[in-house]
Amino acid sequence: ITQHKNAVATIQEITNLLLLKGSIGKKGAGICPVRGHSNVQGDRSMGIFHLPTEQLTNRLRTVFGFDPPLAAGYDVVASIKAMHQKKAKVFFALGGNFLSAAPDTNFTAQALQNCDLTVHVSTKLNRSHLVHGKTALILPCLGRTDKDMQATGQQFVTTENSMGVVQSSKGILEPLSSKMMSEPAIICHLAHSVLKNKSSIEWLKLADNYDEIRNLIAKSVSGFEDMNEKVRADNGFELYNGPRKAQFNTTTGKAMFTINASEPIILKENEFLMMTIRSHDQFNTTIYGLNDRYRGVFNERRIVFMNENDIVNQGLKQYDIVDLCSFYNGIQRKAEKFIIVSYQIPQGNVATYFPETNTLVPIDSYADKSHTPTSKSVIVKLSKVGRYDKLSREKILTNV
Missing domain, CATH: 2.40.40.20 (Barwin-like endoglucanases)
Known part of the structure; x- marks a missing residue:
């Protein structure tokens, strides 16, 4: 549904229909979208978005003591275009196979090749590693199924499933090499090396104990208060979902219908x-x-x-x-x-x-x-x- 020109209008019309049926806010009903995989919905909850909210930027300013950028960033399509136009010169990928997953493969390939630097933090080799910028780095990392041993012992990470439930995830496999680092450790060590005394954040301390990262999340992201305590429950914890409880944060306190225009697709002969x-x-x-x-x-x-x-x-x-x-x-x-x-x-x-x-x-x-x-x-x-x-x-x- 999402990969069409009229995608948003279509989803809003589906929502309109379910609202008309009274299928929102009661047990056994609802939209139940598959919001993604590979923790992509957890990424959004953590503020990984090219249009950050004022609430998030204010909290980041308060907790970390710096002024976060307020200008809009690039979405995927805009990122590819920016690299193609040489406006964006560094590509840093935390996992994924960007070249093969992105649209317009040849255009995307040229965009990546226009970069001064491309970096891939990866669990395994893929096609994107072969199409790169002037300087290219591949940083092997632990997978989520690998044991993640840091200075304070074995660590766990958290994921958010499609139903908005946050749970812990702890690896059980022996790493392929003792030299492999986890994604959090790679980020922390990079930040420590680059920022040095310019940052008040104790980056290496965060790498040693992921509880410290979660403590900062609890202070910064709404809905994640007391995160370390709640995520250790048997089934993790459920994020607030207003419509699930028939609560609508609108000016009227009620669900709002939308009016949508849908542009038809007209095929010509032999198309x-x-x-x-x-x-x-x-x-x-x-x-x-x-x-x-x-x-x-x-x-x-x-x-x-x-x-x-x-x-x-x-x-x-x-x-x-x-x-x-x-x-x-x-x-x-x-x-x-x-x-x-x-x-x-x-x-x-x-x-x-x-x-x-x-x-x-x-x-x-x-x-x-x-x-x-x-x-x-x-x-x-x-x-x-x-x-x-x-x-x-x-x-x-x-x-x-």
Whole structure:
């Protein structure tokens, strides 16, 4: 839902419908959005946002004794553009595979290569490490499943799940090397080395004992008071959620409906609306195998799923090889050699695996208001370039 131009309007209309039904603020009902993974919602709770609130900046000023920047930062799309224009010169990634996850792969690659410095704090190697700035660093770090031993003993971190519950997470595996540092330790040591006497924060003390970090969070972030005590409860603690309790922080004290305009997508002749999808054995850009058993596809990822009628109408056949092209603002983007597989998908639509077709997602095509790339609403055309041989065809639909 989020990866369309009308994404925000669509979500607000879903909310309107649930409000009309009385499905907000009572047990067993609600929107229940999947707000992300890899602790991304916890990141937002900690203030990792390009539009910081006045409440957060005021608390940071009070607790840490410095004036935080108040100007808006860059979201993902704006960050890529800033690097491409050489306005942003340093890219520092705490995990992730930015190049493969981002839209418009070739544009993003050039943006990264324009940087003076690119740094990746990573648990394993990935494609982004190969496309980098003038100077590039890879800082290996512990994973969340690894034991994290610091000066005061083994540490734990906290995560926030999609339901707004904060819980502790403690690793059990032996690290691959005694020299590997945790993400918090890397950040603390970098800050200590760079800032030296310019900061009143005892960075190395924070690295020695993560409770000290949580004490500062408790002072800085609303809803995390007494964090160290609450997170040690068996099931952690639940963050405040007003609508869940039928409490609405509005001028009227009631839920507010929204009025939304939705811009239709009009396809021309021989155009299709492409969505990018993940396979069963895939987590984001990490592909664990070639076994998409729910869709009955095996041993291949350069696939384009099409409605059977669309295949016939285009004069194509299953297992034909096609190139995919998208056109946006006068720019053509191309992804070569994809195999047609007939699938029960609505006519006029096609589906391809992510991230293989991210190169077709235009950097300037994103959702209104949220600026999320439109990875599930890309207009494409197909052109036949060949035919898959019989032996290879059999492997696609056979788990061998």
